[in-house]
Amino acid sequence: MILVPYHLDEPLYGLEADLPGPPGRVVNAELPDGDIWTRLAALYDRAADAVAEEVAAGGTPVVVSGDCTVSLATVTGLQRAGVAPGVVWFDAHGDVQTLETTTSGYIGGMPLRILVGYRPELIADRLGLRAVPEERAMLADARDLDPAEAEYLAGARLRRYSVEDVPAPDGPFLVHVDLDVVDPSDIPGLLFPVDGGPTGSAVVAAVARLVATGRVVALDVACTWRPDGGDARRRSLVTALTNCL
Template identity: 30%
Template sequence: MHIRVIGAPIDLGADRRGVDIGPSAIRYAGLHEHLRTLGHTVSDFGNIHVPQPESQPTGDSKLKYLEPIVQVSEELANVVAETLRSEQFPLILGGDHSMALGSISGVTAVHKDVGVIWVDAHGDFNIEETTPSGNIHGMILSALAGQGHPSLVNIGGWSPKLNPENIVIVGARDLDPGEQALLRKHKVHVYTMSEVDRYGISDIMNRAITIAGRENHPIHLSLDMDSLDPREAPGVGTPVRGGLSYREAHLAMEMVNDSKRMVSMDVVEVNSILDRENATALLAVELILSALGKKIL
């Protein structure tokens, strides 16, 4: 497979600084060399341009940095779509999870029926009326499903990008009240950590792949590193205790690879300022390798 690495060092969607270093940290952790060892061809687009928060007005407190996030998302969507059309696999490195508005919009420009597996401690299904923080990284899935502010919803000039019933959230354990109601209303499939504990990650991922990939739909995998327990991934901006273990996360990635349905992947929320000896970026590389074919035997 020809993998094109695309950096999206956006830190406009969250309050805590540091995720803009994430793409560099993941590259520094040996991403390209390890992918080539697996037999993949790798090229690197570099980073798309992202303005610094200090150079931008915050804007509406319920939609912080809306305008620059929209601009970045439009650019990223174009790069991802062009990558897929050239028969390359886009591997997009964040950056906070607002990045996925651009990455998935680009995927859906090529694959209209894509399903999404969203591995995350959070639902990211807030809208302007429900958000407790105004941080847009918590509104991305809802926007992709056609809910929320028109500027977010209409990236690329069309909406919705995703059928909510083709979205599967895995590992959730921190959902806002208004967000919970929206997830139920729009019939998004949510597997919480309680369900991972009860049924096991293998059963949950089988369900996720079946739902997201039904009727032979391609799958986009969005991996937020805060889905893992903070003991495994300390360098994230919004850690929540009780997350996926090291082996659970690896098995989840291995199962997505085994499905042969994944057409694109993004990895987000590596915050190097909060990390210890680049541990979270090193783990991100390990999980990317599992998702792209590395096996124990």
Template identity: 40%
Template sequence: MADRGTDSAWDLIVTPWHLDEQVPAFPIPATATRVPCPDLPAGSVAARMSRLHRAAFDAVTPAARPLVLSGDCPTTRAAVAALQRRHRDLAVLWLDAHGDFNTPAISTSGYLGGMALAMLTGRTPGLFDDTLDLRPVPDTSVVLADARDLDPAERDALTVSHVRRVPADPAAVAAALDELGPTPVYLHLDIDVIDGAQLPGARFPAGPGPSLTRIEDCLAAACATADIAAAYLACAWLPEHVDDRATRQTIGRLTAALGANPVWPERATGSVLRTAPDGVR
């Protein structure tokens, strides 16, 4: 892994793509390992994603405590599969404006990015190849926070599931994790959980929601309550905004709430800038 500097508690890993498309401008902290994009075959988006997910799996597997910065949510399946190599049981805390609980059978758009949590819980069999050997995470081990923007069929699927839903509130998140007991937790956060007014350039802004400060508090509460074995930030900004100064500041604040402090290369001089705890350079 790359030299992590002061981020010794985390292995920073970057998967700079969205579904099967590379995001060339994706910000790469100087202390991070960038997962190289393998040659992708012609064919379906899912087949191409399978190749990318294998590359991510290979990078996450040796990491002692991975913190993944990614351009999408589905690559989360690679991170969870890697964690399952060392953890027999694993719980999931999923903070997202959306449920990501669609499946090919109920999705009205067919957008694979809206199926990531369904993938983890075993609801999309046959969608990808099986080279990751991902074991379905039981619904009873999943806490879904916020999910304010749901498709009708997705809402119905969550209603009949055993996924625990809570508001994006620090006390509610801590209480839900406390009920799960000592099971190691995989923490997933899609940036669109944050109020859309605070996310210029987001791919899928979801309108009014919890503030960035409230989400920072949720992350801090999760770290104080549970054994966070790994974390994943889906940095789903539009490609032309993914490396904006405001974007880096948001990533810096979210990672700081987890106890990390990424070092950003200075574009012009090649020197590095460390993100201040409050996200201001």
């Protein structure tokens, strides 16, 4: 397990309390002055190296962080190790916003769009991240879409599926799980809860089905809550997901 204890460029203290055990590696960085993209690039460059080293050693990295943007580092690291992954993205949200369409300005609502090629000059070029073809990106759930996201998805080759029916893309792929995909009645303390989601056990079953293909090359787990000393239900869910590998 590789822990990146940040929410965007903000350190998170105490996230370890929701993990099944001590991480094998913790990624921290002295972040430079500059805009958010400069700071994230510095952090994700180090995280990508950690992922690449784990793959080179024959491992399947599990990357845990406080938000979804760490997926940029995970995919970069896989590519540095010679793997060209597709993506299966579990999330209550679409994460396909852009700077031009967002109403909140929240960077954490953009990573899937960046992964499939949006404005590489922001961060992808700095990391050496190559775009994932849209047809190799699968979005599971995304029950809370902004109008601009729904409009994009209506014309994109990136497709949206239910958690139970999401297919595996061709070739090797990353499974990314934002734990707010789970209904908030099943998991406490979410930053952006959305009612009407699947149970935690349904999400774990879907991930296990994908892992059974033998083509999952990494797992991202986004713990999108503020650390508060740990919670048994959250810890149990993170443990079940990591045990899928």
